[in-house]
Amino acid sequence: MNMTELAASRDGYGNALISMSGDPKLVVLEADLGKSTKSCWFRDKFPERTVSCGIGEQNMMLVAAGLASSGFKPFASTFAIFTERAFEQVRNGICRPNLPVHICGSHGGTHTGTDGSSAQSIEDLAIYRSLPNMVVMHPCDDVSTEILTKKLLEIKSPSYTRTARNKTPRVYDLDDSRIQIGKGVKLRSGSDVAIIACGVMVSKSLEAAKKLSERGIEATVVDMHTIKPLDEELVHQLASECKLIVTVEDHSVIGGLGGAVAEYLSENIPTILRRVGVRDRFGESGQAEEMLELLKISTNDIIDSVLEIKEKV
């Protein structure tokens, strides 16, 4: 873990498409945002296998479904927020027939910044998590995004992967063998509290853990890049070992990573939990770091949450 280099997870998606191009069944679909989601890198090299759908996300999702039904492996991307416009198409046309269409929603979360709340998807993980058959992921850096995207070729169900626009510290070294769909990765070990994070908040959680260590609190930090299926075994183990859990996500506290962990814990191993996430409100225009502070999901907010629940025991 170097954390010194910066990269955007959306670049990992673009790289993955190129490195999967040897598969003749791979097709890439775009809805006028290829330059943003980085599918444009594939289009430049393989225009004959790239399908432009214009600004028409509802159509794109079902074109992808039709391709999948005929044996192709479609990867469709747009902004996270615009995938939501096609929610019912995804629900009825992709998930219900369980067609392996892989959706990438880039520019997810409030971290996307100055476009303001219209572009800041804070509910995508929750809504896609509610769909049967769907795999839902939110990787933390370009390396893990590339590895996880490539692993989607091995699964037979549909998936949604949220990537981020802005550069954040690279967490993984290339070819990290721990990165598997459905398996959380323990990036740091400590017995006082477990911080379970996803996406851009993983590096923030590592920063928070470092600062907590200076105060004598040792935190485990887990990159829970797969929200569904949730790595329940790991969550159970963390609850047994650390007794206190904090979840961290650039997403609503309702229904996303925090929701998934809360559901598991309350049914199986009731544990003191604090969810760091967006508290049922919309964002606004601002720089990424400003948004995290405004919405109380910054590094300091993670630290405060840990201190708060430490006081409870």
Added chain:
Amino acid sequence: MVLSRLNGLGDDELVGELNEIARKCRIEIVKMVYRAQAGHPGGSLSEIDLLTALYSTQLRIKPKEPKWHDRDRFILSKGHASPGMYAILAEMGFIQHTDLESYRVLGGICQGHVDMKFTPGVDFSAGSLGMGLSFGIGCALASRFDNSERECYVMLGDGEIQEGSVWEAMMAAKHHELGNLNVILDCNRIQNDDFVESQMRMFSIPDKWISFGWNVKEIDGHDMKEIVEGLRWLKENNEGPSVLIANTIKGKGVSYMENNPKFHGAAPNEEQYEMAMKELGE
């Protein structure tokens, strides 16, 4: 042709045979909806002549091998009109006639709306309007990528095309010049609540498709000769996407259902059922 008995028939004999198949399907449609006391008879009866000709004379399909990769695809986008689809699938041998008794019954293969996970011969799980054309574009692109000759047929309803995503798909099909994509538009002039005209005025439907760059042909959707010729036109017209606009009568074949918005989604009572069976020659 799937039904070997139709091979080599003259035009008039073929039309006669097709009308007879459609008559038998109409009986099954009414029986299914009556047994279930639910479902959509009106749109099933308006589409059945079109489906009969399509399945009997045109689709390259293998009923005993429903997942044959190089089969033509047929997508019933107006997926609630499933009794029509199940009736023709049974006639073709994809499913058994006894399977029709499972329409809307728990554990049955004939779901309320057509579903590819349940019924052999169903290529898309429809039921939510406005989705089939986009799915069909995916199938047509796949055929192109595979260098295959397989064609894709999509049936839409005239009420259904009020869904905005249909117009996204119409643009995309032309943009990609999908000559292997064929739409059959069942214009029965009635939707759930009332006549199409009262719910959302469509003005000239042919002009709308023409303005999107599609090849357009209009037919009487209950004249079997016109239907067979129209379907042939669809198949042979491979310069860009084509639409066959079929003017039909909702509830066609059962007097009290014809042009009656009440029978978009309602089952006949016992007396009405007996009358329908009599009118259909059962």
